[in-house]
Amino acid sequence: MPSETCHCIVLRQASRKVSSYYDEALAPLGVNIGQFSLLRNINRLEPVSLTELAGKVELDRSTVGRNTKVLERMGLVAIGHGEDQREAMLTLTEKGRHLLEKGAPLWDSVQENIEIRLGPEKTKQLLDLLRAL
Amino acid sequence: MPSETCHCIVLRQASRKVSSYYDEALAPLGVNIGQFSLLRNINRLEPVSLTELAGKVELDRSTVGRNTKVLERMGLVAIGHGEDQREAMLTLTEKGRHLLEKGAPLWDSVQENIEIRLGPEKTKQLLDLLRAL
DNA sequence: AGAGAGAGCGGGTATATACCCGTTTTCATG
């Protein structure tokens, strides 16, 4: 017989909670962890199309499209066109690049905090388990 | 130095992925796992006010208010008033109770599937780790 | 009893997320 508490709900709660840790740390920069992560992925892959980016971050293309539109409005990302006129090619703006630099130590501190609190052993366990789901 | 991959993002991906497992199983009933879980909580606590329910499920009150409004529109939940005219008291309708019965085995199967796939040992590990976050 | 503090809600606003559909563009095949 399965246990009482829904694994999914526990996961979602943890997800919201941990997100808020990162969000608070990044708040001075005006971005949340989802946006910060997206910026880092664009930085790593640029120039990158919406579809490609969506594949990497395992989100729906339309979701990534809307999220990047917010980043564009903030002046952090530029949305242009590649050779293929259908593709929306994403690149970071200077402001976006600058934000990543500013944000790196903030992100590090939360990430490290979690690892210290769990210990290296359990941190690895957790990530392995999450990926096994 | 902290590891490369953002714990938060891994968590969020796992959360979305696992949610989709439950969502697919519950799809025949026309509800998702969030709604199903909310119904179960209302069933357990009814009659319950919005604020109290929000506290139990660790969601913002306004979020719970909007989510229950959807359930009300579906005819699964009744929103009335308690002695305190400010309070919105929630109860399940017959339809809501019926849905919970229909859904129980569907929910069980996903829950059990996950536990079998991970094994009892790792399942417990995972839940402990998630709660330790 | 009146008044102010505080609790409980609803709705506005904004982002996150996914699914579906229609439009544009590309490309392979006949």
Place this chain on the structure above:
DNA sequence: CATGAAAACGGGTATATACCCGCTCTCTCT
């Protein structure tokens, strides 16, 4: 080369989620 399949996107729709503000109701002092 024309045409139809397929890819890439944008926007519509719906839910999830949180924060903030204003309104109403309650309750406790004075």
